[in-house]
Amino acid sequence: MISTSLIILIIVIVIYLSLGLIVYFSNSKNKTNILFVLLIMSIIIWVCSNFFENEKIAVNFFGLLLKIDFVFAALMAYFWLLFVLNFPKQDKNITFIKEILLLIPPILFAFLIFFDQIIINIRFDRNVIFDAGPLFWFYATYCFIYFVGGCIILVSKYFKLSGTERLQTFYVVLGAFLTALIALAVNLILPQIFPSVPIDISRIGIYSFLFLASFTTYSIVKHQLFDIRVILTETATVLVIMALLIQVLLSQNTIEGVTNLVILIIVSYGGYLLIKSVKDEIERRKQLQILSEQLAHANSHLKELDKMKTEFVSLASHELLTPVSAIEGYLSMMLDEKLARIDDPKAIHYMDQVYRSAKRLARLVTDMLNVSRIEEGRLLVEKKEVSLTGVITQTIDELKFKAEEKKQKITFQSANHWETFGDSDKIKEILINLIGNSIKYSKNPGEIELLLETVPTEQVKETWGKVEGAIKDRPLDDQEAIKSAVDERLKRLVGERQILIHVKDQGVGIPREELPRLFKKFHRVGDYTTAESQGTGLGLYITRALVELHHGRVWADSEGQGKGSVFTFSLPEAGVQKEIQDLEAQVPHRGDMKPLARPTKQAEEL
Template sequence: MNVFALSGILIGTTSTAMAVLMILIGKEKLHHIWGLFCTAVAVWGFGAYQIATTSNIAQAELWWRITHLGVIFIPILFMHFVSEFLKLKNKPFIVSLYTLGFLFLALNAKGDLFIASMRWVFNQFYYDSPPGIFYIPFTFFFIGLVILSHYILWRALRTATGLKKKQIQYFFAGMLVSFAGGSLSFLPVYGIDFYPIFNLFAFLYTPILTFAILRKQLFDIRLVLTQFLVGAIAILLLFNFFTSSSFFEYAWKGTLFVAFLLAGYLLIKSVLNEIRIREQLEEALTKLKELDKAKSEFLSIASHQLRAPLTAIKGYLSMLMEGTYGTVGEQQKRPMQNVYDSNERMIKLVNDLLNISRIESGKVEMKMEEGSVEKILESVVQELQVKAHEKRLDLVFEKPQSPLSLFRFDKEKMRNVVLNLVDNAIHYTEQGSVKVQARQTAQNTIISVTDTGLGMREEEIARLFQSFTRGETGNRAWAEGSGLGLYIAKQFVALHRGRIWAESKGQGKGSTFFVELPLA
């Protein structure tokens, strides 16, 4: 039995099995189309076997015509399958393809318009060569339709996810071992006597795609391709072994075959381990994303639920302290002020949590309008003067020598950024001053907040703008806060396409925070 006959019986047997499988368990239109495709491939396979085993020219011509009953409809049924798989609305196009298919089928029935003659090739069997006049457009039709269907799949692959993405990857893997090799079978028709050796691997096509269609969970495509590569090389080595002509040749070819099987096993095992580790990492990442999403949802819901009662507490406390409900004694004022301050800190924390939930869900709205950053700085410094005075700190805004140019920014968010920076500077400074400055270059506005406070080390600065993070010195100090302010400030600055960073010469040497915003 020659290789062409062996490939034919393999293709015919596997494709028939896949067609029967689709008939038995297929429930969808997609399954029925694929069953017909497998039937067409089976006709090609069994026909090739008969062609490869006969030396009678009349029988060879008959079997070539029978084989083309399948060959003609292989690209048409595959395009129909792709259209159904991707839910494409192209029924007129599919109908026109079947019309052309039946036209080619009629031309194939008899005469020399499709199959013109037979030619003895490779000293083994007859080939339908040279072609009839209509066989040439059929060849372009076959190859063009295969390319078009895979181009459509490739475009779908770019946006596909999950199971569908893996299925398309399997389709391409199958294409490499079938259409790519099977299409070379046209070469002898046109006098290019290239032996159809690649047909030997085409039997894998229908099982690979049937597996991809029916399975809800697919193995990693790299594993399939590795197994295919190892299997294909092993088949070639085994075939090479049986063609040996001496004991010595049997010995070294047998040794090579066994060594390759061992190496192939180790290769597949390593790929399996890599895939297993990657799947574990992907599973962990998925769970992490779910937890992160749940955290963001919880923060959003909890913050909204807390905001209303905290606002009410603030309102009633203000009225009590102002004497709306009667005179408040000096002895009660201090505890009430402490409660009010604690409530303010809680409101700030709730607002920070709300900001984080909006940032992480991508729901931050930017209200860009032209304004003066100097006014923002003056307002913040004025607001925090009382707090600085309580700590006996000098809080100074050094105005630039000439007014800064107006530019577009979100005033509320930039005020939040500057407020956080100045508030932090006051918190982390025991004595000395906090200085706020602003200047402009040709492209940017640069805001700086400098303090004479606790200072930081390089490693502290590196993680300073992460959520729920503070400098190590701050953790040991009396400073209040959740560690969210700088993280939120960084996100707000990033939304302006700017950057924020900190500099410090070390612990006890103060710090300077910079915000750089583009003017355009």
């Protein structure tokens, strides 16, 4: 009849062998893995010899088994230290000569053990007993130095390493700590409290090395494209198979034996399928993780490239603005102010075309420079109480002649005097962009109407929520229309009411499918541009950023082609100055804050 203690021993040995094989086959050429396997084999022989030296069935060999116990305890100390020195990766400073020098003490003690220098007077009385030999304490000191020294080296590595290697070291340190804790408690502290500790209880301290082996195995194979679930599945399957095998061996008759054997075969096949499915699933997840890491790396690289692009655009645009402004200024003096005499009508026509192209180029450069400053957070916004009525009137006066060229009439009628808290130049820029678009995209004579009203802030939030929700339901590329470079604190709606400014035109209209894309960077509505209205596709993107910098929102609506469009943006009322200043004080200010790109001093003088 097989005893319970022997069954436990078999299970422990099977687990040790499983852990050793898992580590070995995960990377059979790795020195750290090989050292771990040698450590496991030493532990197995040590555990077995320790077990049988205290069993009556081996009473004739207890002396030999005790000596084997001591020999492999010495080898365990050696392999443990060597493993630690080469973990988590091989240490190039540990040369072959050093390893041989470290091997000399255990070999010497192994020799002395068999010549009665370490243990003497070996006898058996319920369990094996011995007396300490002349060199016993030298042997004990050696084991202590190698075991404890290895632990100290391991802890020091933990504090020096980082990332994956530090995590691996943590697992080994944890396993060593649990092993030492249980072994000391069972084999040192418990005997002091209970002098007659049963041998099966004292063996728990020996079996506690399973914690060290298990955590070390996990540490090694986890970061070599393996997973703890495979270890647990394989271990559980092997344990179940071993239990069924023991049940087969303990069968009382043939029928019971055959039945248990059939169950064993079925469970073994099922365990094989289970392990295979777990490995397949883990492999798929590993591949997915690799792809995710590659995608994250690519995304990080794209962000770096985008930052470099923005810096380049900012630098290039700034350098281009000076000569372009100068060209525009000199041509303006020649054509408009007649400072230079030109008699040939063709020359005047050609110069007029150059002047128009220079203005377009200047606008392009200005837009690019403004975008880079917005995205870098370097756009200076100087806010104060602003007469919105005055800004609108001034903007209309500036655009009136341009509108008349396209046979458009800009109207604005309001009995109220509207005021907000913001930057008058930026608000004017917003109006110029929106009204300018209405002028651009109008082919027939019509009217561009500006309407103002105040509404509760909650209504603006509700309207914007619908707009934002519709855009989020679209492809990722279209969702760029709501991604903002403006800090969330700068775009937060403030106050109980908002001023809504509507710019309504009778132009070519906007297809419904184009509405969610309007405020994307570089986006232009496909077939609704003309040779006279070429642009950068940045105007509405800049407009959105400027509105958000004023704690507002902007959106567009159109019933379709040929039915005009309405652009609406919100601004806070003037009475929320304190709330806006408190919010913006929380935003860190970047150096080199600059206003929107304007012509240089030289160009302004011209």
